[in-house]
Amino acid sequence: MSPNPEKKLEKTLVDINYLLKEAPREKHFITGAQAMAEAVKRASVDMAIAYPITPQSEVMHLVGDIYAQGHIKEYYRAEEELGTMSAIAGAARAGVRLFTATSGPGLLRGLEAIVSWPGHRVPAVLGILTRVINAPLSIQPDNIEMAYMMHCGAVMLHAENQQDTFDFTLAAFAIAEKVDVYIPVAVATEGFFVTHAKGYVEMTPEDMALNEFDPVAAPVPAMDNETPPARIQRDAPVQKSNFMSYLIHAVWQQEIWDSNKRAMKYIYEYLGGPIEVKNPESEVFLIASGCAAAQAREAWRYAQEAGLSVGLIKVRAIRPFPIDEIRDAVKNAKSIIVPEHNIIGWLCKEVKAAIPNGGIVTEGPRVYGGMTLPVELIMKEIHNSLGLEYDLKL
Amino acid sequence: MSLKYITPAERFKKYLPKDYVELVDYGPFGKTQEEAGPGNMGQFKELVEEHPMCSGCWMAYYIRLIFASLPNPEDTVTLGTAGCGRLAISQAAVPFIYGNYGDQNAMASGLTRAFRLRFPDKTKDVITIAGDGGTMDIGFSMTMHSWIRGEKFTTIMLDNEVYGNTGGQSSGMSPQGAILKMAPKGKDFGKMPATELARAAGCVYTVRMSPTNIKKAAKIIRRAIFVAREVGPTFIHAYTSCNIEYSIPTHEVFADAKAQEKDRFTFEEYMTDEAKEVIERVEAEEKAARMARKAQKTEAVN
Ligand code: SF4
Numbered sequence: 001m002s003p004n005p006e007k008k009l010e011k012t013l014v015d016i017n018y019l020l021k022e023a024p025r026e027k028h029f030i031t032g033a034q035a036m037a038e039a040v041k042r043a044s045v046d047m048a049i050a051y052p053i054t055p056q057s058e059v060m061h062l063v064g065d066i067y068a069q070g071h072i073k074e075y076y077r078a079e080e081e082l083g084t085m086s087a088i089a090g091a092a093r094a095g096v097r098l099f100t101a102t103s104g105p106g107l108l109r110g111l112e113a114i115v116s117w118p119g120h121r122v123p124a125v126l127g128i129l130t131r132v133i134n135a136p137l138s139i140q141p142d143n144i145e146m147a148y149m150m151h152c153g154a155v156m157l158h159a160e161n162q163q164d165t166f167d168f169t170l171a172a173f174a175i176a177e178k179v180d181v182y183i184p185v186a187v188a189t190e191g192f193f194v195t196h197a198k199g200y201v202e203m204t205p206e207d208m209a210l211n212e213f214d215p216v217a218a219p220v221p222a223m224d225n226e227t228p229p230a231r232i233q234r235d236a237p238v239q240k241s242n243f244m245s246y247l248i249h250a251v252w253q254q255e256i257w258d259s260n261k262r263a264m265k266y267i268y269e270y271l272g273g274p275i276e277v278k279n280p281e282s283e284v285f286l287i288a289s290g291c292a293a294a295q296a297r298e299a300w301r302y303a304q305e306a307g308l309s310v311g312l313i314k315v316r317a318i319r320p321f322p323i324d325e326i327r328d329a330v331k332n333a334k335s336i337i338v339p340e341h342n343i344i345g346w347l348c349k350e351v352k353a354a355i356p357n358g359g360i361v362t363e364g365p366r367v368y369g370g371m372t373l374p375v376e377l378i379m380k381e382i383h384n385s386l387g388l389e390y391d392l393k394l
Numbered sequence: 395m396s397l398k399y400i401t402p403a404e405r406f407k408k409y410l411p412k413d414y415v416e417l418v419d420y421g422p423f424g425k426t427q428e429e430a431g432p433g434n435m436g437q438f439k440e441l442v443e444e445h446p447m448c449s450g451c452w453m454a455y456y457i458r459l460i461f462a463s464l465p466n467p468e469d470t471v472t473l474g475t476a477g478c479g480r481l482a483i484s485q486a487a488v489p490f491i492y493g494n495y496g497d498q499n500a501m502a503s504g505l506t507r508a509f510r511l512r513f514p515d516k517t518k519d520v521i522t523i524a525g526d527g528g529t530m531d532i533g534f535s536m537t538m539h540s541w542i543r544g545e546k547f548t549t550i551m552l553d554n555e556v557y558g559n560t561g562g563q564s565s566g567m568s569p570q571g572a573i574l575k576m577a578p579k580g581k582d583f584g585k586m587p588a589t590e591l592a593r594a595a596g597c598v599y600t601v602r603m604s605p606t607n608i609k610k611a612a613k614i615i616r617r618a619i620f621v622a623r624e625v626g627p628t629f630i631h632a633y634t635s636c637n638i639e640y641s642i643p644t645h646e647v648f649a650d651a652k653a654q655e656k657d658r659f660t661f662e663e664y665m666t667d668e669a670k671e672v673i674e675r676v677e678a679e680e681k682a683a684r685m686a687r688k689a690q691k692t693e694a695v696n
Pocket of ligand 1: 452
């Protein structure tokens with residue numbers, strides 16, 4: 001396919017604050033995949049590179065459609081995920097706004113390139129529509145791949161539903177491109193449960209889009225031979241003496257993780273903060289992210305109806321992880337329950353590490369590889385924590 | 395011309411390293427091939443002057459040649475991968491992007507397309523320069539697909555028939571029977587037919603050569619770049635021996651290259667009709683410009 005700048009549509013360009021907070025919105029009943037693509041449509045994306053995998057494909061099909069309609073200037077299907085993620089890294093050097101998405105095994109296949117993005121200062125947005133990766137292979141929802149993404153330096157947001165998917169994806173472009181951040185932002189949400197299910201999404205007008213990408217406003221200039229100062233070599237490997245090599249790598253990595261931390265203020269600005277807290281005075285807290293947060297929210301609602309003292313913390317930002325915010329929110333808690341959609345319990349480990357008294361954390365309930373997370377399992381843990389009997393009927 | 399991006403402000407010049415200032419004043423930027431091409435090597439500030447490769451490495455010689463032959467160094471970006479060649483390429487005074495193992499052609503796909511979006515009226519040359527391992531083994535799928543997609547950039551394979559940088563393992567391009575690390579009983583399959591694969595995958599201009607003739611090598615490099623700009627993917631498969639792993643004494647490196655030229659690396663050039671048109675046009679234009687300059691000079695003398 002060839003670039004189609006001739007199809008450029010007339011749009012009103014606005015800044016992200018206006019787009020997220022003030023622009024008029026209209027309610028639509030759409031899938032999570034549609035919500036992500038609709039956000040891409042409004043983000044003045046220059047280029048999107050696609051490779052299929054279930055359940056992500058839907059997103060990149062829709063992104064392809066909006067390219068054909070002229071909302072995006074360039075789009076193509078790459079050879080496989082490593083090629084896709086490498087091409088994103090190449091295109092980023094030319095100074096354009098980029099989007100791609102993947103799922104489970106695809107994420108792992110592209111991981112070598114993806115984990116080099118932060119170090120290469122690639123401000124791209126990556127959609128992660130989660131699914132099973134471990135054998136036996138299955139195409140069911142599960143978010144274990146997020147655990148592999150947590151250690152590369154990328155900012156990671158975890159959307160609970162279709163509305164989050166829309167808002168987080170839009171905000172992701174703005175966060176990634178901040179001069180003091182300038183690293184990739186991943187927006188994850190559960191495959192099928194969110195991507196293939198419909199929900200209400202309040203959307204901004206189609207003819208209103210985010211200000212265009214400004215490659216000059218970057219901590220590292222694009223390698224376009226246009227922008228002084230000259231940048232002859234970009235992040236080539238460090239292979240001088242061992243000491244120099246260590247030092248340069250270490251300093252660069254520290255800067256990447258500092259950039260990651262600096263994203264937090266924009267998560268406050270655009271998304272109202274990295275966590276959402278309900279009933280802050282409670283003794284028992286549910287802490288969850290993504291789809292598990294939706295199930296936890298349902299359990300929390302049952303608990304309210306039953307008059308139980310239960311609070312809910314939804315985690316929006318996985319990286320930077322809201323350590324201070326969670327520690328503060330649970331300082332009076334007696335027990336914490338962390339429902340998750342994966343076998344290893346990566347969120348649980350993060351929560352335990354964030355608080356001084358990790359012993360109060362109940363691991364799970366967890367489901368992995370396909371099932372939805374029954375609210376009853378969460379209710380059982382709530383009752384256990386409160387020393388109450390619960391008759392579990394699934 | 396984007397040469398401006400390396401031109402220092404006059405007042406700042408005296409604080410810059412001498413090497414840098416010399417590059418701006420005496421480098422090949424904005425100059426013709428007669429002034430600063432391979433024919434005049436040693437008489438202008440070259441884009442690659444120092445490199446940490448083995449003494450007498452034939453690959454290092456060819457890399458130096460590539461950079462002296464660039465038609466538009468001020469608007470050229472190179473991409474590479476792990477390997478010996480990268481050690482020199484990354485020290486050239488032309489932007490170099492180093493990605494992950496073997497992904498240079500995938501990165502170049504994104505880069506070339508994005509350049510065309512941002513600079514539709516400008517020529518930006520994109521060249522991937524990688525070894526046989528990076529191009530034909532680990533990067534095989536990405537190399538092939540960039541050609542199949544018709545991406546408009548030049549791929550140069552520095553074929554030293556071995557993994558030099560990791561210590562001499564056999565590659566898909568090592569000759570059959572070669573006893574190398576990881577082929578302890580001798581490599582049991584033949585050399586991959588790189589130029590045939592390139593043609594089958596849609597390269598519009600391919601060359602296999604042992605670059606012993608400087609002028610010819612420069613002409614080929616320029617042809618590949620000119621054609622890639624307008625028509626489609628181009629590929630140069632160059633023999634650049636590894637004198638360390640194949641135990642070629644330094645003073646015999648050239649003789650070896652000559653011998654290979656008669657044997658496994660006989661000169662082979664392929665071009666589509668469209669590519670041929672571009673080559674004929676560009677070379678006629680260059681010739682006309684040369685003649686005009688000559689005439690001007692004679693006039694000035696008279
Ligand atoms: S190992 Fe071989 S290819 Fe590598 S620099 Fe030395 S001689 Fe050249």
